[in-house]
Each structure stands twice: as structure tokens, then as C-alpha cells.
């Protein structure tokens with residue numbers, strides 16, 4: 061196996077709020093390998109954004125607080141390196157695409173200038189003219205028509221889809237090694253989503269960056285991801301390659317996610333949502349945070365008292381699950397999620 | 404942009420004409436220009452009749468209005484009822500003084516308030532932030548006349564105790580203001596206290612606004628994007644956050660300026676400054692409607708002009724503002 065470009069180890073982040081301390085992320089651990097796409101899925105509030113933004117220093121602290129952990133990028137811990145070095149990595153080797161293109165661009169600056177700024181920040185001595193030229197190439201690459209003219213337009217003159225293309229152009233401007241896309245399509249309507257997915261693919265081909273793709277959309281994961289991290293209540297509950305996760309999930313929450321997915325290959329009358337509400341992040345349920353909603357727990361005491369550790373299945377650490385009774389799922393998953401078509 | 408300005412100017416002319424009629428109508432019906440003359444013991448029947456004729460006071464209001472408008476344009480904004488003094492020179496003089504006062508106070512206030520507001524927002528809940536907040540509330544709650552009086556008392560006492568004259572406490576010029584540099588120094592010593600008085604109120608207001616709008620902006624998504632680009636924190640705040648945070652402040656300043664130019668009455672009165680507010684107050688006491696109306700027209704014009712300036716500044720700061 062190749063060396064990972066990025067290794068998150070035991071990352072734990074809290075927020076101080078008026079209602080109490082929110083444990084947004086607890087002991088999150090995963091690796092990102094060169095060239096791969098790692099999908100992170102989970103309900104709203106499960107800590108997906110916080111886990112990636114913490115390592116880029118983009119979580120406001122306070123109210124946030126880094127309780128512990130490491131984020132090793134090429135052997136250096138991003139959580140401990142000096143601010144100046146982190147700035148050099150941020151937007152350069154590690155770049156990020158945000159969820160909401162409507163608010164993520166500065167309304168008072170030209171689109172093109174905002175991209176050029178990203179270029180010039182990381183390339184000393186790049187002239188304005190050259191930055192402009194390069195920006196126009198980038199805009200063309202992500203499919204912004206009339207890039208030359210659109211360089212001088214402001215965000216309000218761009219549609220949502222076009223803005224997200226511009227955000228992608230900005231993220232890949234400096235040929236990143238790691239690209240983090242935080243729900244890049246969530247804020248867009250369905251037809252535009254498909255286009256943005258194509259742009260994401262093109263951007264990946266261009267840069268060959270290892271990509272972390274955060275999303276609610278399991279369809280998007282099936283389409284783009286090589287491996288998947290499933291998060292629940294701030295913890296990683298399952299991790300494995302995309303076929304394993306879809307075909308033989310080993311965590312009841314993942315099974316629930318699969319059942320709530322609309323799939324053309326399953327002739328189902330209705331979708332099954334996971335019952336209950338996402339847990340409170342201030343006082344999560346004791347033991348396994350998922351147990352109150354779990355169809356497999358059946359009131360077993362262990363689920364209520366003991367926090368299940370992530371453990372491996374089969375070939376070493378390629379497939380991990382945090383369920384005390386993961387073995388029981390083997391028999392049941394077949395009804396829950398049918399074979400994922402190899403694409 | 405140019406067409407927008409031209410159109411706004413044309414529109415302003417219409418507004419000012421409407422304002423002029425309203426001003427004339429209400430001042431004329433609320434005050435008989437002759438009544439205050441009749442109370443003057445020195446004014447004879449003949450004088451009153453002459454004045455009445457000169458001012459066309461027998462005519463109906465619309466006709467008088469037209470004469471007044473004609474005077475405004477051709478005869479130095481008309482003349483006073485007693486003495487037939489042209490009004491324009493007086494108005495220009497007091498406007499000049501008020502402009503000196505207000506511009507000095509506002510420049511100081513804007514610069515300080517922006518600094519205080521931005522720093523408070525960046526260091527939210529720090530000792531500095533709490534002090535600034537306390538200062539603003541005290542500043543807003545302090546009556547202007549009281550502050551003005553206290554400043555006078557303070558500096559008079561400094562003069563008495565230490566024999567140092569830092570600021571004069573009344574009027575606009577010394578007995579012999581001199582010329583050139585010594586004139587400027589004299590003017591600054593006279594304007595110092597009124598400027599401080601006005602500036603404190605403005606700083607209190609503006610710094611609150613600046614802090615609030617900066618706080619809103621620093622937590623916005625596009626500031627996070629700027630940070631994610633790898634920009635230096637200084638550039639993130641000064642370029643990406645600051646410019647957006649200024650936009651709402653422009654409106655507040657423009658509105659406040661219009662009000663200050665006409666409404667520094669209390670400050671000007673306490674410091675016996677020969678400015679717009681002082682003039683207006685004295686003309687009201689005299690009861691002569693013509694200077695009052697001329698003054699109201701000037702103020703209406705200033706308000707219209709400041710609104711236009713604010714809109715243009717707005718458009719320069721915010722590309723989303725459309726000029727059509």
C-alpha cells in the first residue's frame with residue numbers, strides 16, 4: 061500500500077455554546093491516499109465539515125477548541141505547524157471547495173480577481189497579466205463560457221452553478237495535492253448538480269489530487285468515491301471501500317442509510333428513513349450513540365453502556381466498523397442493500 | 404453612472420421645488436410676517452406699509468410664492484423684512500462655519516470610529532471591546548448641552564489654574580486672530596471644544612455600527628474562502644472583510660451629516676458659534692420668516708445632496724448596486 065498523503069488521527073474538537081459543550085468530532089481517524097477519492101457521509105451535524113476544516117485551521121477558535129489529535133500531511137502535523145506554514149499549504153497544496161457558492165464568493169470583487177488572488181498568493185512574482193491569463197484558462201477548464209469576459213464580472217452576475225465552477229477553478233488554481241470538497245452540489249438544483257459532478261471529475265483529472273468528498277448524497281459517493289467514511293454523532297462508525305460499504309455494510313447506521321436511498325435497481329414501494337432524530341451533540345446517548353435508533357440493538361445492554369471501538373474485518377484494516385454486533389449484520393445486510401452495480 | 408447622476412440631479416430639482424412650495428406654504432400660514440413688525444415700537448405705520456408693498460404681502464400665497472422664488476434666484480435668496488438685508492451673505496457665512504465644524508468633527512469621528520469598531524470586532528469580548536462598548540453607551544446617553552458645558556468648565560479651569568489656554572470656550576475667533584498660520588491656530592483653538600462635543604456623539608454611534616457590521620462580515624462564508632486561499636490574516640480582514648463592512652456605515656454617515664449640518668443647534672448655541680444652527684435659532688426668535696425659509700431651503704438642498712453622495716459612494720463600494 062502506498063503512503064497516505066493525509067492521515068487524521070484521533071481528531072477531537074469541541075465547541076463552547078450557550079447550551080453547553082458540543083463534542084462535534086470525537087476520535088476521528090482516517091487516511092487519504094494519493095489519487096483516491098474518499099467520500100465522507102453522514103447526517104447533518106455529524107461533524108463532517110468540522111473534521112476537515114479543523115485541519116486547515118478554518119474552524120473559529122473560540123468557540124471551537126481542539127481537544128486532541130493529529131492531521132499529518134506529508135509527515136507534518138497541520139494542527140501544530142506555525143501559522144505561516146499552514147497558510148502556505150492552505151489554498152496551495154491543500155485546497156477546499158465549499159458548500160454554498162452563493163455566499164462563498166466575495167460580493168464586492170470580480171470573480172476573476174478572486175481566482176487570480178489565489179494564484180498570486182502562492183506564486184511569488186506572478187504578474188497581474190499572467191495571473192489573468194492563467195485564470196481565464198482555469199475558467200475555461202471548469203466550463204465557464206466566455207471566460208475572457210466573465211473574468212470581469214461580479215458574483216451576483218453569475219448563476220449558482222457558474223459560481224460553483226468558479227469556486228472549483230479557485231481550488232484547483234495551484235495544482236493541489238489534496239482537494240477537499242464540502243458538499244459541492246448540495247446547494248444546487250439537480251440538473252446543475254450533474255454538471256458540477258462532471259466538472260469535479262475534470263478537475264480531478266487535471267490535478268490528480270487526492271480528494272475528500274463530503275456529501276449527503278450516496279449516489280454521488282457511488283459515482284465518485286473509491287472509499288467511504290461513514291460518520292455518526294461526530295465519530296467514524298464505518299470505513300471501507302465503496303463496494304464493501306454498499307454491498308456488505310457492517311454498521312446498522314450504514315444499513316439504515318442504504319435503506320433510505322432511492323435506487324432504480326430495487327423495485328421498492330417506499331423509502332425507509334432511519335427512525336428517530338439525530339442525537340444531541342451536547343449529551344449524546346451513553347454507549348453507542350446510535351443505539352436509540354438502532355434496529356439491531358434490540359435493547360441489549362452492551363449497546364447502552366459500552367462505546368464500541370472501530371475494529372477491522374477480513375483483510376486487515378481495509379474495512380472497519382464500530383458496532384459491537386457487526387458480525388450479526390452479515391446475515392441481514394442482503395435484504396437491506398442489494399448489490400451495487402460495478403460501474 | 405454619469406446618466407444616473409444626471410438623472411438623479413434632475414430628479415433632485417423636482418424634489419427641491421416641491422420642498423420649496425411646502426416650506427413657503429407652511430411658514431406663510433403659520434406666521435404673519437407683519438405681526439412681529441407691529442410689535443416693534445420703532446416701526447411706524449408707513450414703514451410697515453412700505454415693507455408690505457415691497458414683499459407683496461397683499462397678494463395671495465401662490466403669487467407671493469412666485470415672487471419669493473424669483474427673489475431666491477435673482478436677489479440673493481431674498482432680503483430680511485427689517486432692514487432689507489440680503490440673506491445670502493449671512494447664510495454663506497454661517498454655512499462656512501458649520502461646514503468647518505462638522506467636517507472636522509466627522510473626519511475625526513469616522514476615522515476613530517472605524518478603528519475602534521474594527522478592533523472591537525476582531526477582539527470581541529476583550530477588555531478593549533468592553534471599554535469601547537461602555538464608552539459608546541455613555542457617549543450616546545450624555546446630553547450634548549451637558550457635555551458641552553462640562554468641557555467649557557474643564558477648560559476654563561485649566562486656564563485659571565495653570566494659565567494655559569488650550570481651547571477657547573466660546574465664539575469663533577479671537578479679538579485679533581491674525582493671518583496665515585496664527586489664524587489657523589486661533590480657529591482650531593476656538594473650534595476644538597465644539598468639534599470634540601460633536602465628534603464624541605458621532606464616534607459613539609459609528610463605532611457601534613462598524614463593530615456590528617464587521618462582526619457579521621468576519622464570520623461570513625466569503626471571508627472563510629479568503630482564509631482558505633492562504634491569504635495572510637491581515638489581508639483577509641483588511642481587504643475582504645473591511646470593504647464589505649463599510650457599506651452599511653456609508654448610509655449612516657450620510658444621514659447623520661445631513662442632520663448635523665442643520666442640527667448642530669445645541670452645540671453652536673452653547674459655544675456661541677456663528678453657524679447654521681445658531682443662525683436659525685436667532686431668526687426664529689426674531690420671527691422674520693424670510694431668512695427662516697431661505698435657511699430651510701439650504702438645508703433641504705444639503706439633505707438631497709448628501710443622499711446623492713451616499714448613493715454614489717454606495718455604488719462605488721458595492722457592485723451589486725445597479726444604476727438604472
Ligand SMILES: Nc1ncnc2c1ncn2[C@@H]1O[C@H](COP(=O)(O)OP(=O)(O)OP(=O)(O)O)[C@@H](O)[C@H]1O
Nearest residue numbers: 075082084103104105106107108109110111123341
Ligand atoms: N462555529 C460553531 N459553533 C458552535 N457549534 C458548531 C460550530 N460549527 C459547528 N458546530 C457544531 O458542530 C457539529 C458538527 O457540525 P458540522 O458542520 O461538522 O456538521 P456537518 O456534518 O458538516 O453537517 P452538514 O451536513 O449540515 O454540513 C454540529 O452539531 C454543529 O452544531
Ligand SMILES: [Mg+2]
Nearest residue numbers: 108109110242
Ligand atoms: Mg457541513
